[in-house]
Amino acid sequence: MKLHRRPKATVDPSRPVPTPPTGKQLGGLGRIGRFVAKRHRWVALLWLIIIVAAGYLNVAFAGKTSDSFSVPGTNSQAAYDLLNEKFPSQNAATANLVFWVPQGQVLTSPQNAAAVASIVGAVQKVDGVAPNGVLDPILASAQAVNLGLGNIPTFLSPDSQIAYTSVTFSDTLIALMNQFPPNGEKLATAYPNPYNELESAINSVNAGDIQVKIGGTVADTWNQPVSWWGSHADEVGLGLGAILLLVAFGSIFGMAIPISTALFGAITAGGLVLLLADFVTVSSAAPKV
Known part of the structure; x- marks a missing residue:
């Protein structure tokens, strides 16, 4: 088989050769592009x-x-600062604890009430929880009934199977987030954070059939699905x-x-x-x- 060499390309001398554009024609971006290309x-x-x-x-x-986050000089920021100065607990981070027992039991029974009190005591000892930052829902409801304060919302359901209380921390949520940055790649119980501390305190108590769940801003911040x-x-x-x-x-x-x-x-x-x-x-x- 005979191979044929490709003929060389010829340039028509009569055809005008285009001149490259000047820097003024290229503009600023064009000059930068030319500089980078060269x-x-x-x-x-x-x-x-x-x-x-x-x-x-x-x-x-x-x-x-x-x-x-702050916006100095605004009315809302001034109100926030005043509230934080005079009533720091109102700006503090909070969590909710919900207690419940299976059908046929009540939280007000002596055994269950003692277990709830033990859980409240364990949570109160968590680092960062404000002094008197946890209220015993069974005891508070009983005191309200004894004092005849029927117009005050109770912490106990009518069938005495569900109760709730709040946990107030000493610091604001922002301060806790700076101290314990949320980690979206780990479970809340796998690294130090307020939710993990609350969970550990609750699990340290032998509560029998009582189930406890944590909610509120602390849970929303750290207990995120991974x-x-x-x-x-x-x-x-x-x-x-x-x-x-x-x-x-x-x-x-x-x-x-x-x-x-x-x-x-x-x-x-x-x-x-x-x-x-x-x-x-x-x-x-x-x-x-």
């Missing part, structure tokens, strides 16, 4: 240096973010974005350019935000945004 290796090296520098500064000097998809939303989104770009461009290189650009911006911006937190108050949501 020096792409140096630009890539500069990107790498910026990422490494941002990571180092983040590790070495980054401050802690804060969950506190989901792999929810805790890895960024990774899942990045993977789906890469697949869509690969299908759209039909090229791994074409997909990698926007993905790497986005990662560069996210990593650098997140590191600089955490670095800024060392000098000013930065919300904990800022690095994620």
Whole structure:
């Protein structure tokens, strides 16, 4: 079989050669694009240096973010500050305890009432709970009946099978969140937090048939359902974005350019935000945004 060499391409000398646009014609973005294209290796090296520098500064000097929120000079902030100063318990974090027994039993029986009192005593000893921060619902309901205070809502259901009480902490919810940051990747009972402390205190008491559940703001903050998809939303989104770009461009290189650009911006911006937190108050949501 005889191979034929492809003829060389010829250029028509009569055809005008296009002249490259001038810097004025390109504009600002065009000039930047031309500069990057001509020096792409140096630009890539500069990107790498910026990422490494941002990571180092983040590790070495980054401050802690804060969950506190305030708007100085507003009436609502003034009311909040006054309430926190004069009546700190009204701004304190709270939790609700709900007690119940199976059908055929009542919480007011001597054995069950003693168990409820033991649970209340154990919860009162939890670190961070305010002095006298837990009220015995059985005892309080009995005292209300004895005093003839029928117009005051009772802590006990009419059939005496369900009771509830509140747990008041010494600190505000924001202060507790700063001290015990919620971890969406772990169960509430797997790391130190107020909900875990309450749960441990309740489980330390032999309550017989009494069931106890924790509710309120403390439970809503720390006892969140753990989901792999929810805790890895960024990774899942990045993977789906890469697949869509690969299908759209039909090229791994074409997909990698926007993905790497986005990662560069996210990593650098997140590191600089955490670095800024060392000098000013930065919300904990800022690095994620």
